[in-house]
Amino acid sequence: MYYWAVSWLFWGAYDKNKHWDKLIYPGIKVASIDLGGKTKEEGKKLIESQYIIPLIKNGLTFIIDGNRYKIDCSRLILSYNIDEVVDKAFETGKSLSFFNRYNIVKYGISNRYNIDYTYNNEYLKEFIHIVEKDMYKEPEDAKIMATPEENIEIIDDIKGYRLDLEKFEEQIKMSIESGVLDDIKIEAPLIEINASITADDLNSIDTKISSCKTDLSFSSDSRTHNVELAAIAINGTILMDGDVFSFNERVGERTKERGYKAAPVLEDGNYKPGIGGGICQVSSTLYKAALEGGMEVIERKPHSLPAVYIGLGLDATVSWDNIDLKIKNNLGYPLFIEAYLKEKNLYVNLYSNSKLKERTYIINNKAYEKIMPKTEIKEDINLPAGEVVVKKGSEGYKVKVVREIYQEGQLIDTEVISNDIYRPISEVIIKGIGNSTFVS
DSSP states (O other), X not given: XXXXXXXXXXXHHHHHHHHHTTSOOTTEEETTEEOTTOOHHHHHHHHIIIIIHHHHHHOEEEEETTEEEEEOHHHHEEEEOHXXXXXXXXXXXXXXXXXXXXXXXXXXXXXXXXXXXXXXXXXXXXXXXXXXXHHOBOOBXXXXXXXXXXXXXXXXXXXXXXXXXXXXXXXXXXXXXXXOOSOEEEOOOEEEEOOSSOHHHHTTOOEEEEEEEEEXXXXXXXXXXXXXXXXXXXXXXXXXXXXXXXXXXXXXXOOTTTTOOEEEEEETTEEEEEETTTTHHHHHHHHHHHHHTTOEEEEOOOOSSOOTTSOTTOOOOOBTTTBOOEEEOOSSSOEEEEEEEETTEEEEEEEEOGGGGGEEEEEEEEEEEEEOOOEEEEEEEEEETTXXXXXXXXXXXXXXXXXXXXXXXXXXXXXXXXXXEEOOBOEEEEEEEEOOOOXX
């Protein structure tokens, strides 16, 4: 009796094993599709109909940080290994022992295979680039401001983010290969971007180290407007130790489109109307403040004539296309530039670390030679005979600028900053030589 029972069990197991020899074992999935009990051909058709065809026809929608992105799988997928993966699913368990195979038939096996795809990398990169643009967040540098009481307030920096392209590409491929056809939610893999200037970087700025004020009361409304635009442009500038400030780079081109107006501009020894006239007052005021703050001057050029708003040798002319003011922060600490207009005056203040006030910088600008103007006599036939018009000239100067450096009241160094020449303007006497006409 026992023998017949064992025999019956054996032949039952044998029949079941034999039945499943041509089928994929239960529990085996390809791309989330259960192929248990299917032949290879049935398995391929099932995957094609339930997964591949809908995937290529409809594409996939990814939900990333609340935004929806549709990917066109007909463009993305070039080929796929359905034959290879179904063969692998079919062979799973087939080489095991008789009783192990019977156990698989009886209890199933938990094996899953994904389909491998050959992708159109160009299209994939296009898709990723669209998401990348949406995910990108520019970091914001720490900012600084001075209160009317000259106290320093620091506004924290804000980190930025960019998409981790490699991880995101991996997520996209894994999602496609998983067999999911519904909308797919992905948490975008982001990489932090630190601000170039952090609040910690600015903590050492705690006092005003130098300042310069120049008068605007003589200026027209247009000229004052241009000065204010340029002052706004440089206001808030932060220079880390070693940074070089370029006036032209910071202020930008002076054009009507950017709000600048026509005002007198000194050119070739004469004042002519020009867009942005007056902004040299901003560069000159900054230049003097930089000298008194102990900064290094990299590039500076004086006007051809003295400027009425600042002392001889202390002006700095600028022109968008060829003349710049460049100063270097060589102080060992970050520097903050404040510039504003108030009550017909332009103010430029420099802030840095209080230790820098252990040194004092005295600027001596001395005109050591006057250059007398020439007198030119011209005749004008359009003026009546005997009439004289005089255009007054002005003296020129040779000027030397020296910076004295004091520490604890003691002179420790002297440096020549510049030797400038301001050319004289000739006096012109115009005599009329025209005929007099009398009417009786």
